[in-house]
Amino acid sequence: MSRPVVPDRPLPGHAVCLDLRAAAYDPGDRQAPEDAVHRALTAPQPAGERRFLVVDDADRLVGHQLLHERLSSYGPAHVVCLAVGAPGERTLRRTLTLRPPAAGVLWLLDGFQEPGADALRPLVEVLAAPEVFDAVLRALGRVAGGVAVPSVRVLEHDLSDEARARAWRQAVEALTGPDVPAAGSVGKVPGELALLLDESVPRSLSAHDWLPAGGRAGGRLRACEDALEDALDGHARVRGPAGLLTRASRDADLPGTVERLALELRGFRGAVADAFTVAGATRPSAEERGLLGDRGIRLPEMPREITRTGIVPALRDHTHELIAGRLPLRSVAARLAALAARTAPAGSAARLAELDAVCGPERLDRLGAQQPFLAGGSPSGAALVTGVLALLAGLWPGAGWFLGPATGLLAAVLALLMLRRRPNRSPDGRLDGGARTGWGARLFGGLVGGFAGAGAGQVLGLPLWVTATALVLAVAAVVLLALRDWNRAVDDWWDRVDPEDAGRALKEVHTLVVTTAVHDWLFADVRHHCSDGAGAVARLLRGLAATAEAYGGPGAPGAYPHGGADPYASADPFGTGAASGHGTDAVGDGTAADTGWDWDGWSDRADDDVWSDREEPGRAAPPPPSPGAAPTAAAPVFAPAPPAPAPEWLDRRYGDGGPDLVDTLLSDLVEGVTAILDTCWAGIERDPGNAGRLPLEAPMTALLDETRTRLERDAAASPPPGRERGDRPDAARLIGVAPDGVVRLLAADDEPGLTVPLCGPEHLRLLSHEPGAVRRVRFVPETMRRGTAGDDIWRGAVEDVVWTGGGRHAGVLRLVPLRSDVVHTVRAEEGGAP
DSSP, X not given: OOOOOSOSSOOTTSOEEEEOOGGGSOTTOTTHXXXXXXXXXXXXXXXXXXXXXXXXXXXXXXXXXXXXXHTTTTSOOEEEXXXXXXXXXXXXXXXXXXXXXXXXXXXXXXXXXXXXXXXXXXXXXXXXXXHHHHHHHHHHHTSGGGXXXXXXXXXXXXXXXXXXXXXXXXXXXXXXXXXXXXXXXXXXXXXXXXXXXSOOOOGGGXXXXXXXXXXXXXXXXXXXXXXXXXXXXXXXXXXXXXXXXXXXXXXXXXXXXXXXXXXXXXXXXXXXXXXXXXXXXXXOOXXXXXXXXXXXXXXXXXXXXXXXXXXXXXXXXXXXXXXXXXXXXXXXXXXXXHXXXXXXXXXXXXXXXXXXXXXXXXXXXXXHSOOOEEOSXXXXXXXXXXXXXXXXXXXXXXXXXXXXXXXXXXXXHHHHHHXXXXXXXXXXXXXXXXXXXXXXXXXXXXXXXXXXXXXXXXXXXOOHHHHHHHHHHHXXXXXHHHHHHHHHHHHHHHHHHOHHHHHHHHHHHHHHXXXXXXXXXXXXXXXXXHHHHHHHHHHHHHHHXXXXXXXXXXXXXXOOTTSSOOTTOOSSTTSOXXXXXXXXXXXXXXXXXXXXXXXXXXXXXXXXXXXXXXXXXXXXXXXOOOSOSSTTOOOOOOOOOOOOOOOTTEEEEEEOOOTTHHHHHHHHHHHHHHHHHHTTHHHHHHOHHHHTTOOOHHHHHHXXXXXXXXXXXXXXXXXXXXXXXXXXXXXXXXXXXXXXXXXXXXXSOOOGGGSEESSOGGGGGGBOOOTTOOEEEEEEEHXXXXXXXXXXXXXXXXXXEEEESSOSEEEEEEEEEBOTTTEEEESOOTTOOO
């Protein structure tokens, strides 16, 4: 039985092909023709455009009358029948079913019986294109009897098997990408999602009072703030001369105020920790929200900046943006998984660790610890400074014996005042951190220096103005140094106690409360929705990437577009050598090509100048199919049958892929993945927890099948179904073969020698010789027209050229009618069933 010559399934919009020849199915299976018609009828077709391309044996057309009629059982249908005849046939019998305008017959009289039946495949592919199908049917309607013998010249621009496999592999690899760790970067996200990541507070909630003063936590907060304010006020009163020389320091009671601040801060922290524990679930219940209110935390209404209904649309836009930016699916999945992890609320109980870091026991203990009061520096230094000043005061002759020691005594008295009025001792003596002011060292140094100065004054006999000035300076220095030491010591003690740090801790705890209230309580449902939705999309994308990576396709890379071996992949695929039959001494039926048979200008000799632009002779045939389209996929390996010679009327050009091929394939896959995801967003919105388990293998496989089919058909030059061509690259930039040969073919005059008649020399007398009876159909894919050096090269050929939506074939069909006595129409036939 011959290899199938019709596709297993029609391309979208193409004619449905069926093979009713005896060689197409098992002779013992009498139901096979009926099954073929049934499959053709159930194949989807556009409404009102039912087209059928039937391949049948010429001597069985009458016997298959009922089968042909059944093609119209679902409504009006158009039928083009390829009637395959034998070299010995001289007449054609057909029924009324195959008459114009709804049907027509192309009689193939030579080269299509075994073993040349494989030549039908490219002819079927050409005629199945809806534009060519309609043009041929119209031409048959203008031919006498609706039956013609075609004469054909077809150019095929295609990718080599290696280029096709390489482009597919690169596109799939760019689509899926390598495995990426889930703990990746979130990257830039829309504002609706960014609000859930940075733990910021919406602007509309910036003025909200989260801890009212009347509540438990709010009362503690206000008490802390009051204690801190009292401590700051007391510190300001203690510093300076008034703190040292008056009772202001005793009235301030800084140790008690700091102790109260520590107790209130500890109480505020405890109230916050209690609230975190009470509503510790990831989704606080209504009861837990009530308990929060009892503990003084007031939750507002949901802010207008974010809503649950806006999360999934934001996720959709973010996902579309990442995919449209050509980020691989696994990388997008990693970012979404990171987003899911970042937005998943852990519950307020998990914030207790942050609370300990902000206001832990160590911080509270440091605030409550008693710190010593240290003034005047080291004892030796204090004694030395006081001694020098007392020496200066004692230089007054005579009176120096009193003034020098008195200055030292003044320094000691001031040091005693520092000791008694130190800020770390409460008035009642209950709190006392101890002190060291160096009053004894000052007294000792002052007495020694004073007497030494008095003795020196007696010896030197300095003028009165000098000694008086020295006395004033010494007394002033003693007082000023005492005030300096007092302020330094007060500030040093304040810094070591650091009540202001309690204020910072208070603000940090309050900020933590607000953050927890917003993101763990108020936004809990929104965060869950975002986390579940992002996780669901991440799982879907990983599944799509796995499906694409494991995809083996309808055939191995480089397999024929319709799932079989390419019968024309000969050792000389460009038609320049003996394998093609063109330009050699062989024709399909073994008749010598140089016999020069012709009629009415028809000739079997092609114009070599027209085809001189073929690829270089001797180029090796494309390598056998590689075992998979993706690097890790275990795709089935297709073992092609031995190549058959290409028909003489078919000239092939192989390209290695143009600069836009991989990018165009990737764009189609990316848009297809986006369309697949678009069907899932409603489910993600409704139930994100289960949406990640949606089965997407079937639509993803369908997308890969459709894209791979277009890659096989015309190197993806035609856009996916339902999408406008737009600025899609032309066939030359996708295949890598210039369309100059197609241009010259169509620009040539209607010379019969350019085409090859599909009949033998013995059939010439069967053809009509009526002038002007031959009809011509010229066809070119629109993708070959675009991108060339302007439309001027097509000028003059545009009027009767059929521009097809896609495909890899361009060429000319000449339909030659038959003599009136050759075609017989049978009105009824007994036993006409198959």
